[in-house]
Amino acid sequence: MVLKVYADRMSQPSRAVIIFCKMNGIDYEEIKVHISKGQHLTSEFAEINPMKQLPAIVDGRFKLFESHAILIYLACAFPGVADHWYPADVSRRSRIHSVLDWHHSNLRRGAAPYVFNTTIAPVLGRPLNPQAAAEAETILTSSLSKLESIWLKGNGRFLLGGNQPSIADLSLVCEIMQLEVLDEKDRARLLDPHKKVQQWIENTRNATSPHFDEVHKVLMKAKEQLQYQRLKAAKKPLPSRI
Amino acid sequence: MKLKIYADRMSQPARAVLIFCKVNGINYEEVRLDIAKRQHLTPEYAEINPMKQLPAIVDGRFKLFESHAILIYLVCSFPGVADHWYPADVFERSKIHSVLDWHHSNLRPGPVTIVRNTVLAPALGQPFNPEAAAKGEKFLSASLSKIETVWLKDNGRFLLGRNQPSIADLSLVCDIMQLELLEDSDRDRLLGPYEKVQQWIENTRNATNPHFDEVHKILLKAKAKAKRQNQQLKGENHGGGGSDMKKPLLSRI
Numbered sequence: 001m002v003l004k005v006y007a008d009r010m011s012q013p014s015r016a017v018i019i020f021c022k023m024n025g026i027d028y029e030e031i032k033v034h035i036s037k038g039q040h041l042t043s044e045f046a047e048i049n050p051m052k053q054l055p056a057i058v059d060g061r062f063k064l065f066e067s068h069a070i071l072i073y074l075a076c077a078f079p080g081v082a083d084h085w086y087p088a089d090v091s092r093r094s095r096i097h098s099v100l101d102w103h104h105s106n107l108r109r110g111a112a113p114y115v116f117n118t119t120i121a122p123v124l125g126r127p128l129n130p131q132a133a134a135e136a137e138t139i140l141t142s143s144l145s146k147l148e149s150i151w152l153k154g155n156g157r158f159l160l161g162g163n164q165p166s167i168a169d170l171s172l173v174c175e176i177m178q179l180e181v182l183d184e185k186d187r188a189r190l191l192d193p194h195k196k197v198q199q200w201i202e203n204t205r206n207a208t209s210p211h212f213d214e215v216h217k218v219l220m221k222a223k224e225q226l227q228y229q230r231l232k233a234a235k236k237p238l239p240s241r242i
Numbered sequence: 243m244k245l246k247i248y249a250d251r252m253s254q255p256a257r258a259v260l261i262f263c264k265v266n267g268i269n270y271e272e273v274r275l276d277i278a279k280r281q282h283l284t285p286e287y288a289e290i291n292p293m294k295q296l297p298a299i300v301d302g303r304f305k306l307f308e309s310h311a312i313l314i315y316l317v318c319s320f321p322g323v324a325d326h327w328y329p330a331d332v333f334e335r336s337k338i339h340s341v342l343d344w345h346h347s348n349l350r351p352g353p354v355t356i357v358r359n360t361v362l363a364p365a366l367g368q369p370f371n372p373e374a375a376a377k378g379e380k381f382l383s384a385s386l387s388k389i390e391t392v393w394l395k396d397n398g399r400f401l402l403g404r405n406q407p408s409i410a411d412l413s414l415v416c417d418i419m420q421l422e423l424l425e426d427s428d429r430d431r432l433l434g435p436y437e438k439v440q441q442w443i444e445n446t447r448n449a450t451n452p453h454f455d456e457v458h459k460i461l462l463k464a465k466a467k468a469k470r471q472n473q474q475l476k477g478e479n480h481g482g483g484g485s486d487m488k489k490p491l492l493s494r495i
Binding site: 050051062064065066067068069070072073076077090091093094095097098100101102104105108109146149150 | 292293304306307308309310311312314315318319332333335336337339340342343344346347350388391392
């Protein structure tokens with residue numbers, strides 16, 4: 001039975017898992033679960049992932065969720081995944097774990113609530129929350145600085161000075177790609193100061209091309225729609241915007 | 243050169259790493275840093291961990307931070323750690339990764355937020371923030387309920403229906419132990435509804451004793467100190483006569 005990946009390509013960890021499979025020639029069936037339609041909250045999906053989050057996989061009788069755990073599982077359970085994705089060497093592997101752990105409580109905790117509370121909430125029928133957005137921006141800005149000065153220290157093209165991407169590069173870059181849906185001014189304000197981060201995103205994109213762009217198409221479509229809405233709102237006469 | 247562990251026992255992930263070493267007979271030197279004295283923010287410590295957080299380790303020339311990563315590293319590079327802590331089997335191991343990842347974005351923020359905005363606020367030079375604490379409580383309850391119904395669903399004594407502890411049990415239990423700093427009534431209100439969680443904490447404690455109790459002793463002292471400080475702050479207003487319906491774990495340590 002082919003590996004099943006339950007995913008919504010609007011979800012950044014889902015994209016990381018799908019790109020990883022495509023890059024490594026892992027045969028899978030993508031089962032689309034639309035978060036905006038609440039499809040991850042059904043009792044059927046709770047049978048797959050009782051936490052009702054995406055992504056999740058089913059491989060034969062084995063079920064797993066949490067994207068980092070899934071990426072590690074795929075690297076270990078499928079033959080032919082190149083070592084650089086998740087090195088066998090204990091020290092190198094440990095440093096990748098360290099980045100992945102850091103991702104959870106820093107970059108992810110900044111980027112996800114920032115995008116949600118400035119942009120995505122209304123799409124899911126929830127109100128925007130400027131205070132939560134401001135708190136998230138503090139965490140996000142600090143995380144991007146740390147990426148620039150610590151994880152991308154040295155001259156490697158990837159995190160930890162690597163010359164080839166690991167699952168950490170893929171996971172963190174997919175997270176930052178979520179910023180694409182923001183108002184262009186906000187996105188520039190957040191990313192412009194971090195030149196190495198921008199270069200690294202490009203390196204990761206190139207290293208996983210053409211799959212990277214293909215899997216991010218959904219996000220880019222959402223970006224266009226949101227930009228169009230902003231433009232429409234901006235064209236209204238001034239008094240109606242006050 | 244001996245493994246160095248940079249730790250403050252007031253920090254829950256630092257305790258998990260120390261208990262793990264003690265239980266597994268890993269020889270180490272504990273380098274104590276006091277977070278309340280901001281000793282983790284010095285340039286010297288930034289050389290060890292540029293993120294300026296605890297715990298961190300130095301093993302020869304190798305430096306590492308993030309407690310889950312450290313626990314996995316210790317299992318893999320020190321001989322003699324029993325397989326149940328971090329099984330070699332890829333399926334079992336993956337499930338443990340799943341719990342550890344879940345820990346970061348679910349259980350972890352709850353206890354930290356509650357404790358920081360209530361009992362530990364004065365020690366950290368911050369105001370009490372009941373609103374933030376309430377948010378933390380909501381978060382915590384959601385996480386405890388998931389542990390009770392999902393991770394402890396089966397009948398094993400530990401997470402994922404296992405009969406021996408893994409690094410995930412140790413890591414998560416050390417986090418929940420932070421609640422011992424709260425007033426007994428608050429702690430009981432938060433943990434009371436979760437019978438399986440309480441039994442699992444006790445199982446993990448028993449499986450790692452006497453080290454578990456020894457490493458948690460600092461919480462006893464901190465609790466007494468915080469109580470004194472906070473009562474002064476509240477103008478000695480507190481009656482403090484709450485009956486001990488359920489004996490808190492700390493009084494048994």
